[in-house]
Amino acid sequence: MATPPPPKRLCGRSLLDLSDDIIPEILLRLQPHDPRRLVRCSAVCKPWRRLLTDPAFLRRYRAFHGVPPMLGLLFHLELPSSRFLARFVRTTSFRPRTLDHAGCYVRDARHGRILFSNATGEENDHDLFVWSPVTGERWGLHMPSPFDSWSVAVLCAAAAREGGCDCDHLDCHGGPFLVAFVDTDDDGRTYARVYSSETGAWSDATYAQHPNDLADMDMMHPVALVGNRIYFPAAESKTIVEYDLGRRKLAFVDPPLAHQGHGILMPAMGGGLGFASVRGSRLYVWSRETGSDRTAAAWTQSRVLELNTLPDRETRVPLNQPTALGFTEVLMEEDMTAVGFAEVLGVIFVRTSAGIFAINLESGQVKKMSSRRPDVVIPYMSFYTPGNF
Numbered sequence: 045m046a047t048p049p050p051p052k053r054l055c056g057r058s059l060l061d062l063s064d065d066i067i068p069e070i071l072l073r074l075q076p077h078d079p080r081r082l083v084r085c086s087a088v089c090k091p092w093r094r095l096l097t098d099p100a101f102l103r104r105y106r107a108f109h110g111v112p113p114m115l116g117l118l119f120h121l122e123l124p125s126s127r128f129l130a131r132f133v134r135t136t137s138f139r140p141r142t143l144d145h146a147g148c149y150v151r152d153a154r155h156g157r158i159l160f161s162n163a164t165g166e167e168n169d170h171d172l173f174v175w176s177p178v179t180g181e182r183w184g185l186h187m188p189s190p191f192d193s194w195s196v197a198v199l200c201a202a203a204a205r206e207g208g209c210d211c212d213h214l215d216c217h218g219g220p221f222l223v224a225f226v227d228t229d230d231d232g233r234t235y236a237r238v239y240s241s242e243t244g245a246w247s248d249a250t251y252a253q254h255p256n257d258l259a260d261m262d263m264m265h266p267v268a269l270v271g272n273r274i275y276f277p278a279a280e281s282k283t284i285v286e287y288d289l290g291r292r293k294l295a296f297v298d299p300p301l302a303h304q305g306h307g308i309l310m311p312a313m314g315g316g317l318g319f320a321s322v323r324g325s326r327l328y329v330w331s332r333e334t335g336s337d338r339t340a341a342a343w344t345q346s347r348v349l350e351l352n353t354l355p356d357r358e359t360r361v362p363l364n365q366p367t368a369l370g371f372t373e374v375l376m377e378e379d380m381t382a383v384g385f386a387e388v389l390g391v392i393f394v395r396t397s398a399g400i401f402a403i404n405l406e407s408g409q410v411k412k413m414s415s416r417r418p419d420v421v422i423p424y425m426s427f428y429t430p431g432n433f
Contacts, residue, residue, distance in 0.1 A: 195225075
């Protein structure tokens, strides 16, 4: 009886031998949170490079994954000799051309752009500037005569349209943008103006008066975009300023009655406005439906997370390594503060004596993001594909 031939060895075959229909499906499934893989694949051969830089494939890639990855975090750092900077802290293999911005404060980040205020003029001659880390582009602008307290937000220009937005914000970091500026004048009136990158000018001011004069803006605290309304914390989280971009109107919203102390604004997971704060050893999360009848809207407590299981300063926890809530070490209550939120991802950043931790509200997973303890954390989310370099 003849000996059967040995089976064919497949280990020597190359991915280049696969059919043209299969290769795009494989590359489509490369995870966006590790851009290095896309870069390496684009260097394999010219056909792969053409595919991974093809605009149609990249649109399909972004739509397939849906939510942009968090490429980094930004926060404020104090330096010796009264110097300071805004630092980009990498959370993936993506590395922007600039990590530190001397003499600057990071104010906001959204739709692939980051907004800075330029306090010392070390970066450029503008009061504010918008930066796209993915492309390296910058746009400078001057503020409209600020008073003592003000706040700003950056967003894609399409997000301001009333009745809906035709942009999915997955690749609009190079398109037109808006900067919303809210301030309080000497008479206690709150006013808002909007800068358009398309016109290069600020809009006329819209005014409103808070009945209790609680409208001094919380300058360094994160703002939230819900639909085409921007929400700014004010009066040390005692009130919330709402600016409707479509109607160009200002309004005031009370925070949750049970809230105490510092809180952060965020889009709620189920829609509407969200609010989170730490009381004792617990993180409380509220949501508020945003309807046409603002007086009928009410806050609802949606989540309560126990935080006394987070590690303390002496516990060694690897950066960016997920784990479950279940540590045995207990933090002192006054050491915990909510300092930021990643839109769409449903992640809240909490500052503890051991550093900054990211808590996923859906899964309960925790990651230590930094050993530093900044007052505010601004996440940067965007796709980074071979078409961007």
